[in-house]
Amino acid sequence: MSAACEPPDPAGDLGADLGPDLGPDLGPVDAAPIGDAEAAALFADLAPLPALILAVSGGPDSVALLWLAARWRAALADGPRLVAVTVDHGLRPAAAAEAAAVGALAETLGVVHLVLRWTGDKPTAGLQEAARAARYRLLAAAAREAGAGHILTAHTRDDQAETVLFRLARGSGLSGLAGMARVAPVPCASSPLPACGERAKALLLRPFLDIPKTRLVATLRAAGIAFADDPSNRDPRFTRSRLRRLAPALAAEGLSPARLARFAARMRRADAALEEATDRLAATLGIAPEVASPPLGTALRVDAIAWAKAPEELRIRLLGRLVAAAATEGPVELGKLEIVATALAAALAGSATTAESGTPVAPDARFRRTLAGAMVTVSNGRLTIAPAPARRDRRNAAGGPGTPGTRPAQT
Numbered sequence: 001m002s003a004a005c006e007p008p009d010p011a012g013d014l015g016a017d018l019g020p021d022l023g024p025d026l027g028p029v030d031a032a033p034i035g036d037a038e039a040a041a042l043f044a045d046l047a048p049l050p051a052l053i054l055a056v057s058g059g060p061d062s063v064a065l066l067w068l069a070a071r072w073r074a075a076l077a078d079g080p081r082l083v084a085v086t087v088d089h090g091l092r093p094a095a096a097a098e099a100a101a102v103g104a105l106a107e108t109l110g111v112v113h114l115v116l117r118w119t120g121d122k123p124t125a126g127l128q129e130a131a132r133a134a135r136y137r138l139l140a141a142a143a144r145e146a147g148a149g150h151i152l153t154a155h156t157r158d159d160q161a162e163t164v165l166f167r168l169a170r171g172s173g174l175s176g177l178a179g180m181a182r183v184a185p186v187p188c189a190s191s192p193l194p195a196c197g198e199r200a201k202a203l204l205l206r207p208f209l210d211i212p213k214t215r216l217v218a219t220l221r222a223a224g225i226a227f228a229d230d231p232s233n234r235d236p237r238f239t240r241s242r243l244r245r246l247a248p249a250l251a252a253e254g255l256s257p258a259r260l261a262r263f264a265a266r267m268r269r270a271d272a273a274l275e276e277a278t279d280r281l282a283a284t285l286g287i288a289p290e291v292a293s294p295p296l297g298t299a300l301r302v303d304a305i306a307w308a309k310a311p312e313e314l315r316i317r318l319l320g321r322l323v324a325a326a327a328t329e330g331p332v333e334l335g336k337l338e339i340v341a342t343a344l345a346a347a348l349a350g351s352a353t354t355a356e357s358g359t360p361v362a363p364d365a366r367f368r369r370t371l372a373g374a375m376v377t378v379s380n381g382r383l384t385i386a387p388a389p390a391r392r393d394r395r396n397a398a399g400g401p402g403t404p405g406t407r408p409a410q411t
């Protein structure tokens with residue numbers, strides 16, 4: 001087989017779970033520069049928007065974003081106002097000069113450029129996560145200021161592949177393995193949802209998600225445009241840098257960025273179908289669609305036996321939604337949801353059998369657990385998910401008399 005042609009993908013053609021060993025994905029490196037016509041197609045949907053924030057670090061991907069977006073906009077008679085934003089995290093002395101270089105390029109392209117500084121406390125642990133949270137907070141503030149509802153980043157197919165590996169290594173479920181979405185709300189830190197505030201209103205757009213990084217670098221080289229090299233991208237203290245270093249060896253085993261990105265797209269498709277099925281389950285159980293937009297802070301009750309009969313994956317997803325709607329602690333970790341959903345299923349198992357034989361619904365099932373600020377209980381055939389009482393009240397409720405139908409949280 002010639003190295004130049006990609007082997008057929010039987011899983012893709014036939015939908016089989018397992019194909020033969022496809023071997024390494026060592027096709028030619030795709031280093032074709034992106035021309036104006038291709039850029040116009042990538043940005044086409046954005047033309048009617050009033051303003052766009054371009055997130056430009058100074059590295060190759062986002063400098064290519066600035067270059068291509070500016071040329072696309074210049075060719076339009078009417079179109080969005082572009083505002084390039086560079087966040088200086090104050091972590092590297094070279095960052096100020098890199099930001100200035102972005103400013104100089106932006107000026108030649110007729111694009112407004114802002115440098116925003118992260119001035120908050122810098123933690124020693126989780127520095128990259130904190131920097132990322134600060135970056136999105138500053139980008140969202142710039143969007144608000146500019147009257148822009150959209151922030152463009154230059155995430156590439158390689159970033160998508162890295163995200164999939166990163167999440168796989170952390171034990172993510174199917175939704176996480178779907179990788180980054182092309183359009184998504186600006187991420188909040190892992191803080192409670194209300195703290196996200198205004199930030200949640202801006203949308204993040206990733207027009208280069210299918211584009212290999214090599215093509216963006218080739219685009220800049222062909223145009224003679226310089227870009228910065230951020231050494232922290234190779235710093236072995238960071239997981240992402242270590243994964244990046246493994247990329248050639250993984251590609252030699254078949255786990256190329258192209259295949260990982262395709263895997264993410266398949267996971268995204270499956271995830272969308274499962275989310276729809278979860279909507280239908282919620283409707284069947286009589287749960288109003290508003291529950292999809294937390295926080296609600298009210299108790300939700302459903303028929304426990306109907307719940308028990310639903311497929312496990314859908315029960316876990318719906319439990320996650322209901323807990324997020326009842327409490328205000330934000331999305332629940334999948335592992336914790338799985339533990340509670342499994343315990344709940346075990347508590348309901350005996351009752352389901354009696355219910356099918358015609359006996360009144362689940363009079364005997366008892367269950368009580370707290371999860372991410374919500375209390376999950378079963379009594380009198382009803383599954384209730386409600387905001388958990390404050391910790392002290394919870395202890396009293398669990399141990400004290402006068403709380404019929406409940407018992408202490410199971411461990």
Ligand SMILES: Nc1ncnc2c1ncn2[C@@H]1O[C@H](COP(=O)(O)OP(=O)(O)OP(=O)(O)O)[C@@H](O)[C@H]1O
Nearest residue numbers: 055056057059060061062063085086087153154155
């Ligand atoms: N300091 C920053 N200021 C503004 N935008 C940023 C900054 N850092 C990252 N971004 C945006 O987030 C995207 C992803 O960042 P990440 O650090 O994962 O990628 P990268 O490979 O370093 O990208 P680049 O080549 O543009 O630096 C960047 O392409 C850019 O759009």
